[in-house]
Amino acid sequence: MLDVIKSVLAAFFGVQSEANRQRDFQAASPWMFIVVGIALAAVFVLIVAGVAWLAAQ
Amino acid sequence: MKRFALTGICFLLLAALMAGSTYAASINTSTGWNMPPGVTDVSREVYSLHMTIFWICVAISVVVFGAMFWSLFAYRKSKGAKSAHFHENTTVEVIWTAIPLVILIVMAVPATATLKKMYDTSNAEIDILVTGYQWRWRYEYLGEDVSFFSNMSTPRDQIQGLEEKGDNYLVEVDEPMVVPLGKKVRILLTANDVIHAWWVPDLAVKKDAIPGFINESWFLVNEPGIYRGQCAELCGRDHGFMPIEVKAVPQEEYDAWLASRRDAAVAEAAGADREWTMDELMERGAGVYNTYCAACHQPEGQGLPPVFPALAGVGMSVDPEQRAEHIAMVAYGKTGTAMPAFGDTLSPAEVASVITYERNAWGNDTGDMVQPSEIRDLLGK
Numbered sequence: 001m002l003d004v005i006k007s008v009l010a011a012f013f014g015v016q017s018e019a020n021r022q023r024d025f026q027a028a029s030p031w032m033f034i035v036v037g038i039a040l041a042a043v044f045v046l047i048v049a050g051v052a053w054l055a056a057q
Numbered sequence: 058m059k060r061f062a063l064t065g066i067c068f069l070l071l072a073a074l075m076a077g078s079t080y081a082a083s084i085n086t087s088t089g090w091n092m093p094p095g096v097t098d099v100s101r102e103v104y105s106l107h108m109t110i111f112w113i114c115v116a117i118s119v120v121v122f123g124a125m126f127w128s129l130f131a132y133r134k135s136k137g138a139k140s141a142h143f144h145e146n147t148t149v150e151v152i153w154t155a156i157p158l159v160i161l162i163v164m165a166v167p168a169t170a171t172l173k174k175m176y177d178t179s180n181a182e183i184d185i186l187v188t189g190y191q192w193r194w195r196y197e198y199l200g201e202d203v204s205f206f207s208n209m210s211t212p213r214d215q216i217q218g219l220e221e222k223g224d225n226y227l228v229e230v231d232e233p234m235v236v237p238l239g240k241k242v243r244i245l246l247t248a249n250d251v252i253h254a255w256w257v258p259d260l261a262v263k264k265d266a267i268p269g270f271i272n273e274s275w276f277l278v279n280e281p282g283i284y285r286g287q288c289a290e291l292c293g294r295d296h297g298f299m300p301i302e303v304k305a306v307p308q309e310e311y312d313a314w315l316a317s318r319r320d321a322a323v324a325e326a327a328g329a330d331r332e333w334t335m336d337e338l339m340e341r342g343a344g345v346y347n348t349y350c351a352a353c354h355q356p357e358g359q360g361l362p363p364v365f366p367a368l369a370g371v372g373m374s375v376d377p378e379q380r381a382e383h384i385a386m387v388a389y390g391k392t393g394t395a396m397p398a399f400g401d402t403l404s405p406a407e408v409a410s411v412i413t414y415e416r417n418a419w420g421n422d423t424g425d426m427v428q429p430s431e432i433r434d435l436l437g438k
Contacts, residue, residue, distance in 0.1 A: 015150040055169055 001032075008036050012044070093258050096280045096305075100261035102171045110164055117160075175261070178273045181243030185234065189246075189253030189266040189288065191395060192295035192352060195402070196234050199245075203318045206402070207232050208348050209298045213356065216298075228285040231348075233302035237311035238278055246272040250397065251293060257286030257301055265290060278305040293395075295352045328406035329429040335413070338426060342414025345407045350415075353395060358419040365395070369419035377423050380416070384427060387412050388436060405432035 007024050010016040024033070094104040132138035186197040190206075197204040210231045214220035223229070236242050246255055248266040256263040260276040278284070286301035306314070333341075347356065354360050358369030366372060373379035373386065387408055388400030399408055406429040416423040 013151075013154060015147060015154055017147045018145055055173070 004032050004036050005040070008033065008040050011037070012040070095259045095261050096278055096282065096284065097260055097276050098279075099171070099174055099276070100259060102174070103261045106168055106171055109167070113160065113164065175274070178243045178275045180241060181275055182240045183236065183242045184245060185236075185242060186245045186247070187234075187255055187266065189248035189250075189255070189292070189299075190397070190402075191250050191293050192288070192299040193349075194234075194253075194255070194299060194301060195249075198315070201315055203315055203322070205232050205318065207234065207302070209300050211298075213347075225285065227297065228287065228300040228302070230300055230302045233283065233304040235304045235306060235311060235314045236278060237308045238281055238305050240308075241275055241277045243273060243275045246274065250395070252290050253288050253292045253299070254290035255286070255301060256289035257284050257303055259284040260286075260303065263289055278303075281305050281307065298352070325404045325406060328404065329409075329433040332430075333406075333410070333426075333428060335417075335426055338410045338413040339417060340410075341406065342410035342412075343418070345403070345411040346414050346418075349399065349403070349407075350411065358415070358421075368415050369421060374415045375421045375423060377425070380423070380425050380427075383416065384408075384412055384432070384435070387415075388432065400432070400436045405429040405436065408432045 003020075003023070007016065007020060010020065027033070092104060092107055094101050184199040186199055188195040188197070193209070194207045195204065196207060207230045209227065210229045211223070211225075211227050212220060215222045215226060244255070244262070244264075246264050246266040247270060248268045250268065252268070253266040254263060255266055255274075257276075260278065262274050262276055264272050264274045266272065282305055284303045284305070286303070288296055288299045288301075290296075292299075353365035354368050355365075358367060358374075360367035360369075368374045373383045386396065388398065390396045390398035399411075403411075409427040409429040409432045412427045413425065415421065416425045416427075
């Protein structure tokens, strides 16, 4: 699970090592990555909205 | 030896760059190469942001192109350099992703602070409704009962090259927007026909004027002067001929100007109470025609068919039977075309005189007169 989160964050950042990429592609199903990806995207949106809200104070 | 030569070249380049930019910074306001620092606190902030980001770009360019040229030179083929073949390097990739991220955040923080100020239109002391028309601006001082059109005043002969161009060629108007010094002025922007944009670089205001929407902006001028701008959204054939002029004056002068505008409006309305002679109507009509009609229907009434019909020698303006249709056309406009309803915006005297002019100028000889009182009664003004 932690590996999945790290991989999704690496994808957000745009850099991933070849070793991790090989490991991720051993996974039986892509669903874990999709669900974690959507969840973290939502968290990112909330963070940006929060920063904008703080800046507007 | 070669190393020294290379270092020397690099330093020379850098020195030339620095000298050039210092020179550019010192003369940019006089040459117009750079954006103006402007005359408001916000415009100076915008200018300093612009320069900060410019220098960040210069620094990045020096580093990136420096590394590139050095690599090209130091590892050239004639020296037996062999290219390295490797696929990935996570550390390097992380670094070249993280550095731009940090730079962007460093630029975003002060930019956001300035943007917040620019969008804060609260606590304004004066509200001016700015409406874009094809092709002029209208300024309405809300709560002051003052409203007028601001038309370009550059003579046609200068545009056609028959006369030497003046200092304020295409950026001068008959009636400027006048504002008092040291007061926060809020402008509410909209448009009557198509999208325009109200842009005055010295005030750091550039905002779209969109039909059916109200955009807000504000400025507070500390230095007396005349600040010029232009429409910044392509809005039709005379887009380049609807300049903006903002005149910042001391409070007493502003009050006196407001009073004179009110007196002028009263006098203009009173014009509908008396009978005008043919000569009076023709003289006034010629002025109104050249300001409001000539852009489309052309100075000699020849029009620009098929879009803008001719008025000279053809159509309702020479037909004695169609006097009422002609009045309705000017007063109410024509839906679906560029012909606006001038009854909404011009005074009865202006509408009456321009119709009289169109029916009797350029060889048109209906002999019809239209009295301002007739238009006033028609429009119920």
